[in-house]
Amino acid sequence: MNIIVCIKQVVAGDQVKIDPLTHTLVRSAENSVINPFDLFALNMAGHLKKLYSSSITAVTMGPKISEEVLWEALAMGADRAILLSDPRFATSDTLATSYVLGMGIRKIGQFDLILCGMRTTDSDTAQVGPQLAEELDIPHVTNVEKLERKKNLFLVERLSDGYREILEVSAPALFTISPKAATRFPSLIEIQDAHARHSIESWGLEEIEADPTKVGRAGSHTWVEELIPITREKFCDFIQGDPKQQAKSLFSKLFEKNLLS
Amino acid sequence: MDFTLSIQQKQVRRMARQFAKTELADIAKEIDEEGRFPWEVVEKMGPLNFFGMQAPRKYGGAELDTISYCLVIEEISRVCAAMGLTVAVHNSVVVYPLSRFGSDEQKAKFLPSLASGEKIGAFCLTEPNAGSDAMAIESTAISEGDSYIVNANKIFVTNGGVADTLIIFASVNPRDVKKGFSALLVERGTPGFEIGLLENNCGVRANPVSSIVLTDCRIPKTNLLGREGEGFKIAMAALDTGRIGIAAQAVGIGQAALDASLKYAKERIQFRLPIARQQAIQMMLADMGTMVEAARLLTLQAAHIRDQQGDLSGPSAMAKLFAARTASKVASMGVQIHGGYGYSKDYPIERYFRDARVTEIYEGTNEIQQIVIARELLKRGED
Ligand SMILES: Cc1cc2nc3c(=O)[nH]c(=O)nc-3n(C[C@H](O)[C@H](O)[C@H](O)COP(=O)(O)OP(=O)(O)OC[C@H]3O[C@@H](n4cnc5c(N)ncnc54)[C@H](O)[C@@H]3O)c2cc1C
Ligand SMILES: Cc1cc2nc3c(=O)[nH]c(=O)nc-3n(C[C@H](O)[C@H](O)[C@H](O)COP(=O)(O)OP(=O)(O)OC[C@H]3O[C@@H](n4cnc5c(N)ncnc54)[C@H](O)[C@@H]3O)c2cc1C
Numbered sequence: 001m002n003i004i005v006c007i008k009q010v011v012a013g014d015q016v017k018i019d020p021l022t023h024t025l026v027r028s029a030e031n032s033v034i035n036p037f038d039l040f041a042l043n044m045a046g047h048l049k050k051l052y053s054s055s056i057t058a059v060t061m062g063p064k065i066s067e068e069v070l071w072e073a074l075a076m077g078a079d080r081a082i083l084l085s086d087p088r089f090a091t092s093d094t095l096a097t098s099y100v101l102g103m104g105i106r107k108i109g110q111f112d113l114i115l116c117g118m119r120t121t122d123s124d125t126a127q128v129g130p131q132l133a134e135e136l137d138i139p140h141v142t143n144v145e146k147l148e149r150k151k152n153l154f155l156v157e158r159l160s161d162g163y164r165e166i167l168e169v170s171a172p173a174l175f176t177i178s179p180k181a182a183t184r185f186p187s188l189i190e191i192q193d194a195h196a197r198h199s200i201e202s203w204g205l206e207e208i209e210a211d212p213t214k215v216g217r218a219g220s221h222t223w224v225e226e227l228i229p230i231t232r233e234k235f236c237d238f239i240q241g242d243p244k245q246q247a248k249s250l251f252s253k254l255f256e257k258n259l260l261s
Numbered sequence: 262m263d264f265t266l267s268i269q270q271k272q273v274r275r276m277a278r279q280f281a282k283t284e285l286a287d288i289a290k291e292i293d294e295e296g297r298f299p300w301e302v303v304e305k306m307g308p309l310n311f312f313g314m315q316a317p318r319k320y321g322g323a324e325l326d327t328i329s330y331c332l333v334i335e336e337i338s339r340v341c342a343a344m345g346l347t348v349a350v351h352n353s354v355v356v357y358p359l360s361r362f363g364s365d366e367q368k369a370k371f372l373p374s375l376a377s378g379e380k381i382g383a384f385c386l387t388e389p390n391a392g393s394d395a396m397a398i399e400s401t402a403i404s405e406g407d408s409y410i411v412n413a414n415k416i417f418v419t420n421g422g423v424a425d426t427l428i429i430f431a432s433v434n435p436r437d438v439k440k441g442f443s444a445l446l447v448e449r450g451t452p453g454f455e456i457g458l459l460e461n462n463c464g465v466r467a468n469p470v471s472s473i474v475l476t477d478c479r480i481p482k483t484n485l486l487g488r489e490g491e492g493f494k495i496a497m498a499a500l501d502t503g504r505i506g507i508a509a510q511a512v513g514i515g516q517a518a519l520d521a522s523l524k525y526a527k528e529r530i531q532f533r534l535p536i537a538r539q540q541a542i543q544m545m546l547a548d549m550g551t552m553v554e555a556a557r558l559l560t561l562q563a564a565h566i567r568d569q570q571g572d573l574s575g576p577s578a579m580a581k582l583f584a585a586r587t588a589s590k591v592a593s594m595g596v597q598i599h600g601g602y603g604y605s606k607d608y609p610i611e612r613y614f615r616d617a618r619v620t621e622i623y624e625g626t627n628e629i630q631q632i633v634i635a636r637e638l639l640k641r642g643e644d
Pocket of ligand 2: 470627
């Protein structure tokens with residue numbers, strides 16, 4: 001089985017800074033990590049590889065420094081790692097991102113399964129998975145917790161509004177993996193082996209035969225017009241009186257604010 | 262000269278940092294208070310190769326370079342110095358001398374279970390009357406057929422309460438300790454082997470530091486590490502490497518103290534301003550940051566020299582001396598920045614302060630490092 005895992009480099013949770021002029025995230029080698037949601041997809045791929053002899057190809061679109069997340073994938077069991085990188089891909093929105101990923105995957109060739117994270121910790125749209133499936137014209141299911149291969153079908157389980165949905169999906173298909181699925185750390189030996197055995201392939205616009213009008217700003221149908229930081233103000237209100245009075249006044253305060261239904 | 266870490270080294274550091282955050286951050290305070298060895302975490306560290314970081318592949322080790330090794334120790338110690346100590350001692354003064362001086366049979370027998378973390382290692386040199394003066398040991402190993410009969414009273418044994426495989430230093434020649442100084446591999450459970458009381462230490466409390474007593478313990482001669490009389494050389498080689506790990510532990514504690522102080526200084530309001538706006542506090546923070554960075558560079562330099570197979574004694578003693586003093590000083594300044602809260606168990610800075618102090622003592626006190634450094638400096642020729 002050929003598995004493709006899409007992963008993204010994000011700015012570490014506590015280090016998000018926005019460039020005031022371009023409204024984009026300020027990225028550096030030091031503040032960037034693999035999108036934590038993608039670890040669940042990588043781990044699922046590793047799990048499937050053990051069950052059904054498979055090969056895993058990890059793909060990311062991003063600048064040269066995103067290479068680092070591909071090394072994470074290689075340590076977690078990926079057999080091949082591809083960086084889709086070209087200055088013309090910069091400032092792609094989710095649609096343009098999905099198009100680039102789609103063209104990259106077409107060049108990789110035959111596949112049975114594409115796994116994505118549920119969402120990302122920096123842009124957090126949860127759109128790329130479904131959009132990529134549309135781009136490639138294959139079925140998709142989001143928020144998948146369990147995944148099995150059954151001949152030419154995949155049997156998947158997802159949680160939705162208090163129900164467990166069990167779905168059969170024909171291959172090839174794309175799934176975004178739930179953060180409720182398992183994940184793990186790569187061992188030191190796996191990290192060493194990844195670097196000893198593998199290298200990273202880098203493909204630009206020409207290599208994936210992408211249409212330059214469908215990538216980057218030109219190919220983006222949405223853009224960030226303005227970013228307004230939200231400031232949360234906290235007040236502390238001491239409620240006076242004996243416990244009975246305190247309870248009463250707390251109740252009326254909460255009631256006034258419509259916090260009790 | 263290139264000061265940047267390789268992608269691989271950064272990846273190792275990221276993994277260790279993430280692991281420590283996920284598995285140790287929430288329990289570090291509690292295991293310190295309870296003096297509890299966190300087996301549940303140790304069981305997770307084994308499969309990730311934290312117990313065989315530099316051991317040969319053949320025996321299940323990861324063959325990391327020493328810089329990566331230091332980065333791991335720093336990241337673990339930054340969250341929990343007691344576990345940093347467990348891992349540093351196990352890897353550097355047990356697994357390493359066994360890998361270097363052990364026979365093929367010894368390596369095949371002892372290394373795989375140590376490298377996988379299934380068994381924990383300990384290094385037993387110190388005795389009641391032999392601390393800095395290691396040559397004063399009174400433990401004996403008397404030849405009897407194909408065994409030694411070992412009598413030893415070892416104290417302050419890191420990992421002592423949980424160790425399965427121990428390197429014990431004793432003399433095969435009680436009349437001439439120096440000539441007879443030898444290293445023996447001893448397994449817990451051997452008749453006559455006893456774990457003494459756990460030390461009630463000031464810091465690194467989650468590490469079960471204990472005494473180990475051997476009474477007429479029969480140890481097969483096949484467990485002699487190196488040759489008879491090579492024990493002192495083995496101990497010193499182990500400590501030259503071990504000190505780099507302790508230096509890395511100290512850097513981790515210093516970094517933790519700096520992190521906590523930066524956070525607190527921005528939060529604490531006095532005179533209607535965060536105290537971080539006071540120049541006096543800024544100057545402390547600046548000195549703390551500078552010292553920690555200098556300690557880290559000295560430590561990684563010693564690690565680099567080890568990877569290049571250079572002469573290690575001087576550089577590792579310098580790294581350990583400077584990093585240990587830095588950790589103590591920076592943690593003490595951190596307490597100062599926290600004011601009264603720094604003296605309370607409600608904030609982690611008091612734990613860093615207690616944990617930092619011992620880095621100036623074990624694997625050779627500051628004064629012993631100074632002796633080593635001075636000796637190296639004085640024997641150098643003039644340029
Ligand atoms: C309106 C809008 C405007 C934007 N404008 C800009 C801009 O001007 N400049 C800019 O830098 N960014 C911009 N972004 C962000 C950029 O579009 C997204 O970072 C990118 O498209 C991925 O979206 P996401 O992070 O929300 O991923 P999600 O859809 O939340 O991610 C889901 C999964 O898709 C996969 N995935 C996502 N991105 C990648 C990738 N790059 N490579 C491989 N796999 C991937 C991963 O498996 C991930 O877990 C914009 C986003 C939006 C919504
Ligand atoms: C938590 C902890 C864990 C430990 N783990 C281990 C372990 O795993 N294995 C092990 O073998 N040991 C271990 N030790 C022991 C440690 O290595 C010794 O405590 C240390 O070597 C100092 O020996 P001592 O305590 O006997 O002090 P002493 O040697 O009595 O020193 C007392 C003071 O005199 C100074 N001094 C001594 N000689 C000289 C000199 N010639 N010149 C100048 N000053 C001198 C010392 O620097 C010190 O300030 C551990 C100790 C602690 C506290």
